[in-house]
Amino acid sequence: MSYNPSSDSVKKLSVPQSSPDVAFKTKFVARLGSSSPRPSQGQHGPTHRALLIPEVVARIGHFIPLYSTYLSSAAFPRLTPKQLLRCTRVCRLWFHVLTPLLWAVVDDSVARMIPMQAIQRNAYRIRSLYRLHNFGWPSYVACTKLTHLTTSSWIVGVDELIRQNPSLERLEWCSKAPHTDISVRVLSAIQQSMGRLRELKLVECTLKLKDLLMILRSMPVLRRLEFEQTTIQSSRDLYTEMFHSAQLNFPNIRHVSLGRGFSECEGLFEILAFCPRLERLDLDSGTTNCDGRLTRKLSAQSTETLATILSRSCPRLRAIEYWTPLESSIQRIHLLSGDQYTSLVKAIHTTPVSEPRTSPKSMAPSRVNNACSSMNGIRKSPVETSGIEPTSATPVSFKADLLELDMSMTVALMDLCHTLETISLRIHVYECQPWRRHEASRWNFKNISCILSACQGLQTFELDFLAFSKADGGFSDTSTASVLTANQGALMLFEDSWRCQGLKRLSISGLHRTFHVNYHSNSWERTEVPQIQYAPIRMKELLQVAETPDLSEIQDEPRSG
């Protein structure tokens, strides 16, 4: 096939004439003279047109490994630019397209491996800079086209670095030491230069609420705000009162993430009161904080405070995620109780959204559309739902790590029956003698059956059991009888007719798996039993339109322990 650059099948990524790469090439040729390029030797036919398209070459270059975990770790991979550099020497097109890939992301480990002159020469190509140390870096690096900057107060001249990058879209700021204030110079640089910032993350900082609000005011297009191990001092001083009385809010913030250590700082919750269009809230409990001690579990009172703020201030909230690492699950450290989950879910209702409020103080009781409490999961982000009837509201997914699915939680989920599209549950059972595990699972299955018989729009249902027992407890019963008991419990899922005619995916796992935990070393081993195969149940017979489910059938699981 002949190459026709005007053909619709060819999507060309043109290199702007003003780009530094073109300028570099022009300067390069002028310096060395105007020799004609020599033809390649050993050529046996025309080059395929795909390899003449910059967009395609760039995508191929995207997959040429630049880092390797061989002889290093996944967290700190080793830079291996050799292959990509060889590709830049193939021809001029490949040089111009692939060279920027080499320099797109630069971090501290890279800086130690590259000569300083090379860094300075290519600084204008860097787009994402992760610089937390000074070692290995030139004293001055002319990065002026950054879109992402992760840096800290350790960096000499960091305020100047921020000022010379007004096009930054994401800034991650780490304090010099835990709970250290951001310096005045840096605060000033951030306020003056971050007009285009869309994502801000603060790590190990201590800020007064008024300072944070002033920073946020200088970021009119900010959409995502993250905190990790950060303390907000919510003193009611004059400036804070001014912000409250001025009915200040940040209407573009859609996503707030409260990371490790959030449970110990209720000042962070106050930020939510200034985010009337918040759509997603992530709560990441973490396991330990920066000084190595265990983070505190979110208390019942804090949960109520949070739920109240969300109810009053965030009418468009669509998703709440509560993250708990597996290490925490084993130690049972951060799992919320059913009441706490229910409290968060009840902060959200499946009624039409009223007009967004303009100030935190004038909030009517919140009426938002969707909710989910999630564990390591991504739920869908619905479209705007103002004025839409509940039955046509955008779908909702609910994902959670639970100790049990009790009646309160079951009813809260059934309240979402018009919009729930995805349910993904992981139910944790501890110190499981097999009979106890299987007995506990039966109650959960019964309540899940009630939910499935109510949720007509459900498309995905996933259920996983995490069973933990002591490594030396001798609880690894793998008898056929045990397996049969577990399977019989699972069959309770199918006792009631389901309403979800559009169900596409059904996954049930973990019935025959146990994590045998050594609590001293915090390690675990997993055992599984080959599953007994049953004849497939004809799903269509189950998916019949049912009457309104009888709530009296919902049962509370007897508490284990």
Added chain:
Amino acid sequence: MTITLTSLDNVEFKVDKDVAERSILIKNMIDDIGETDAPIPLPNVSSAVLTKVIEYCEHHRHDPPQVQDESDDPRKRSNDIEEWDMKFMQVDQEMLFEIILAANYLDIKPLLDVGCKTVANIIKGKTPEEIRKVFNIVNDFTPEEEAQIKKENEWAEDR
């Protein structure tokens, strides 16, 4: 619902709607025009290539929508190819690049990525001259330019 696609050489292919909509181009066409029995012309894709593309889309019809992942950070990028995709891509070089072009035109990003990963794996371990030889690429550098580039990047030779 069935969608009819017509290739460059006027061969018609009837595919299910959810298979066809793995192509964002086709999906947008259907959204704009509405569901219709009229065939959708694909004048830039031959029947041989379209057969392969449809085979891929049918195999991956139930895949969840691809989300933006961390692949933009080269430190976290994965070059893994599924076993089925690897066998699917065991074709001659001409077909490989035609599939890449078709995936690019039809906006089927997962297929484009699989094709590009396959090419990247071919490139792995080769010198510039070997890469030129495999893909019939003309070296349009002057000797001075080549020497300059090599000199500026010699720090990476042993990495």
